[in-house]
Amino acid sequence: MPELHVLLILFGVGAAAGVVNVMAGGGSTLTLPVLILLGVDAGVANGTNRVAIVVQNISATLAFKAEKKTRLRESISYGLWAIPGALTGAFIATRIEDAWFERILGVLLIVVVLTMIVPRSSPDSKSAARKSPWSGPILLLLGFYGGFIHMGVGFLFMAVFFHLLNMDLVSTTVHKIVIILLYSIPALLVFAIAGDVDWVLGFSLAAGNATGAFAAAKIAVRRGEKAIRVVLIVAVLIMALKILGIL
Numbered sequence: 001m002p003e004l005h006v007l008l009i010l011f012g013v014g015a016a017a018g019v020v021n022v023m024a025g026g027g028s029t030l031t032l033p034v035l036i037l038l039g040v041d042a043g044v045a046n047g048t049n050r051v052a053i054v055v056q057n058i059s060a061t062l063a064f065k066a067e068k069k070t071r072l073r074e075s076i077s078y079g080l081w082a083i084p085g086a087l088t089g090a091f092i093a094t095r096i097e098d099a100w101f102e103r104i105l106g107v108l109l110i111v112v113v114l115t116m117i118v119p120r121s122s123p124d125s126k127s128a129a130r131k132s133p134w135s136g137p138i139l140l141l142l143g144f145y146g147g148f149i150h151m152g153v154g155f156l157f158m159a160v161f162f163h164l165l166n167m168d169l170v171s172t173t174v175h176k177i178v179i180i181l182l183y184s185i186p187a188l189l190v191f192a193i194a195g196d197v198d199w200v201l202g203f204s205l206a207a208g209n210a211t212g213a214f215a216a217a218k219i220a221v222r223r224g225e226k227a228i229r230v231v232l233i234v235a236v237l238i239m240a241l242k243i244l245g246i247l
Contacts, residue, residue, distance in 0.1 A: 006038055007204040014208025018056050021209070022177065022216035025154020026238075028053075031205060032151060044198055046093055046149065047191030051202030053150065054188055056209035057181035063217035064174050075175050079182035081136045082143030086183035089147025090190035132164050139179070146180065147187040154180070173220055 013034045017027030028049055035045035064070050138160055146153040154176055161172040191197050 002200060002204075006201075009034065009038070010201060010204040011208035011211075014052055014056075014205040014210075015212035016208075017052070017205075018059075018209040018212025018214075019216040020212075021053075021056060021154055022060050022173065022213045023220060024234075025156075025158060025176075026152050027154075027209070028151040031209075035201065035205075038201075040198060040201065043093070044196050047188070047194070047196030048198045048202040049150065049205070050184055050188040050191055051197060051199065052205040052209040053184045054181065055203075055206035056213040057177050057184065059210035060177045060213040060217045061181060063214045064177065064221070067218070067221040069170065069174050069221055070178065071171075071174070072178065075178035076182065078135070078139055078175060079179040081139035082146065082179055082183045083186060085140040085143030085145075086147030086187045087190065089144040089149075090187040091147075093148050093191070135160065135164060138164070143183050146183060147190075150184075170220060177217075 013030055017030045019027075020030070021027035031049050031052060032045050035048060036042055040048065061070065065072075142153060142156050142160065145156070157176040157179065158169075158172050161167045161175055162169065167175070188197070
């Protein structure tokens with residue numbers, strides 16, 4: 001049984017990650033390093049983090065549902081594309097060690113935040129969402145990345161829904177939460193079967209994630225796009241600079 005201070009640390013980190021994950025993405029850049037610093041093997045940390053992700057997104061989904069912001073049928077239709085990719089990614093999950101990939105991801109995140117700043121032709125929440133023939137394959141690839149390592153996948157989902165499908169940021173946030181929940185459940189099962197989950201640490205982290213996620217969902221609904229945009233821009237820039245070795 002882990003010491004009490006370890007569980008409290010994980011709860012606090014989880015709460016911060018829950019807020020960041022709902023409002024933007026990249027909360028796993030907090031939780032994974034902390035788990036590893038606490039002595040958890042990297043592979044087990046990757047699996048243990050999925051417990052928190054599942055519980056966090058259940059909490060956020062319930063909060064959005066209470067605010068009548070969910071469109072579950074639509075979210076599930078998107079999530080069905082991501083699940084096969086997530087299962088595949090989880091099966092071959094290892095630590096990402098390719099320095100070039102990390103640099104590319106860092107540049108991509110900066111591009112995402114720059115495009116979030118540039119106004120779209122129809123940026124308001126009443127603008128009609130559009131369909132794209134590329135959305136399914138892209139969601140499949142994002143599911144693979146999410147199943148494999150998950151870190152930063154929230155940013156990528158938001159970019160797809162915001163730009164490719166022309167959705168407002170609140171709708172984008174809700175769809176992202178539900179889709180990640182849908183594919184994270186089978187991905188967690190894969191890690192659990194492989195023995196790569198520390199359930200005690202996972203649920204301590206999950207308690208914090210769920211608390212932060214529930215609060216963030218309420219803020220997202222009440223403050224709308226402005227609050228999400230501010231958190232998203234700050235979180236993306238910090239993550240990108242960290243990946244590129246600038247921070």
